[in-house]
Amino acid sequence: MLKIAVNEINRLFDAIAAVENLYLPVEKGGEVEFGAYSADAKVRLDALQTVKSAKDMFFPFSENLMKFHVEGKQISVEAAEKVNEEFVVFGVRACDARSFSILDKVFLADPVDTYYAARREHGVVVSMACSRPEETCFCSAFGIDATKPEGDVVTWVADGVLYWEAQTEKGAALTEKVAEVLAESDSAAVEAQQAAVKAIMEKLPLAGLDLSYFTSRPELEIFKRPEWTELSSHCLGCGTCTFVCPTCQCYDVRDFDNGHGIERYRCWDSCMYRDFTMMAHGTNRKTQVERFRQRFMHKLVYNPKNRDGEFGCVGCGRCLKKCPVNMNIVKVAKTLSAGGEQA
Amino acid sequence: MSEIREELIPVLGVVTDIRKDTPDVKTFRVVTPEGQKAFKHMPGQCAMLSIPGVGEAMFSITSSPTNEEYMEFSIKKCGCLTDWLHQMEVGQMVTIRGPYGNGFPVETELKGKNLLFIAGGIGLAPLRSVINYCRHYRDQYGDIDIIYGSRSMDDLVDFKEIQEEWCTEDGINVHLTIDRPQEGWDGHVGFVPAYVNELNLSLDKTILICGPPIMIKFTLQNLQALGFERTQVYTTMELRMKCGIGKCGRCNIGSKYVCKDGPVFRFDQLDELPDEY
DSSP, rough: OEEEGGGGGGHHHHHHHHHHEEEEEEEETTTEEEEEEOOOOOOOOSOOOOSSSSGGGGGGSSSEEEEEEETEEEEEEEEEEOOOOOOEEEEHHHHHHHHHHHHHHHHHHHSSSSHHHHHHHEEEEEEEEEEOTTTOOOOOGOOOTTTTTTTTEEEEEETTTTEEEEOOOOHHHHHHHHHGGGGEEEEEEEEEEHHHHHHHHHHHTTTOOOOHHHHOOHHHHHOEEEEHHHOOOOOOOHHHHHOOOOOOOOOEEEEEEESSSEEEEEEOOOOOOOGEEETEEEOOOOOOHHHHHHHIIIIIIHHHTTTOOOOOOOOOOOOHHHTTTTOOHHHHHHHHHHHHHHO | OTOOOTTOOOOEEEEEEEEEEEEETEEEEETTTSOOSOOOOOOOOOEEEEEEEEEEEEEOOOOOOTSSSSSEEEEESSHHHHOOOOOOOTTTTEEEEEEEEEOOOTTTTTOOOOOOEEEEEEGGGHHHHHHHHHTTTGSSSOEEEEEEEEESSGGGHHHHHHIIITTTTTTEEEEEEEEEETTTTTTTTTTTHHHHSSSSSOTEEHHHHHHEEEHHHHHHHHHHHHHGGEEEEEEEEEOOOOSSSOOOOOTETEEHHHHOOOOOEEEEHHTTTTSSO
């Protein structure tokens, strides 16, 4: 294990930024989001979470896919250039780190999404263990260890020191590049922190969230539960839950005439919107009940059914904090699980 | 990375022929700029067609895979992109990618079977590919019955091919019907679901049905009342699609992605999915 004092952390960032593009949680306009490192960036490693999840780094909010040139009846297509430089995402929490492997199962499944694949290939994930989980955190329900996140390198901040350990070949390669600013260390402080945080995790209000109902009952039985109507009754269809979600991967593809040609880009979309499934003859999910149910069925039922029991949720709690009407996946899970036992 | 196919990047197509089938359906013939077929496909598979700046959407390939020269798409004018497609002239370039979807199981479950095709309106488009495929490999399939209905005789898609080729071929029984009597029409008049009851169909048939949801619903009810099982009936579904490769999430129904796992399903398979299509 390696270490650097937190009050010298800019030496580490400068060392990384000297060889790779570095992205990390920075504060802008009062909100913390992943952004590019610069000497005057307000780095906020203390923030437990960014507003949007780190999926933005691999599956950006919006990205150009191709460009068309149209002249009369003639068309030509030019694929957009993909990411071809290494980059480092620093400070990814355990929940977001797990979301990458969930997104991988969508985008890297045959046929491969080459835009996502290029970012995954060139991106190095430096995760950061949680020292102060919040009451909205429930990553442990998905078997995620917040004290030892997935990632190419995992880091811990304890008693004013940042500890660093490579977990993959990519991580080892990065470690070599920045070795001069890191010193050897034992792992006593890390182990002490892990034990303390695990004790806190167990006491979190949502730690014992039981999702077994969703993998043990038939898909149609859950789909037909009458509670969906009440659960969705306050949903505004704003889509905020899908935009802050680390595992929501639905996207739209649109064309935009920029005056010099037509760009075809994709951007995040939301199954909470009426337009999402709209066709010339209408939409197959006409009411918010149907759209609301689709989102949660996808995360809690369809995902585990298709992917060996893995849920489409990592328990980051962003949707709990951001929903304007205080509806969220935990309430859905608890309501249906409770009613399900009685049924 | 270079060996991995760029699924979202289309190839170019040129429209070489436009046939006006009905007042609101045109059939477009598409080849690559080099004059080739853009890719191989199976009956019931689809392709993403696009006009840059207007949009991209999924269309069933109506020509048979046995046609190795070009692809055809029968498209009803019903929205933004299809309006634009209907304004095209011969020589217009479009973009095309595919093939997508599973297609009808012509090589497996349908082989050797007596086939009954039931189509309504533009619903003939995906079935025409299968019908012409089965005609090409005629000895591998049993009797072929085709029930095709539309609003009027002017709304029958591919009427010329039906009259000149399908109706004149041995072992193929074509049953046409239109919704209301019309001058010049001496064929059957009435809706498809009722017509199914009048035809004394033998229960050994495997059925492929495509058309308006309301037609499918009542036809299926009548078929079941006659004694057909839901395991004997296949259909092909239409949902909003953006990627065609099971990622954008639009066509997700239950644990299936219609673009990838479908669009062809047997009704007993659909029974296992939420009824939201």
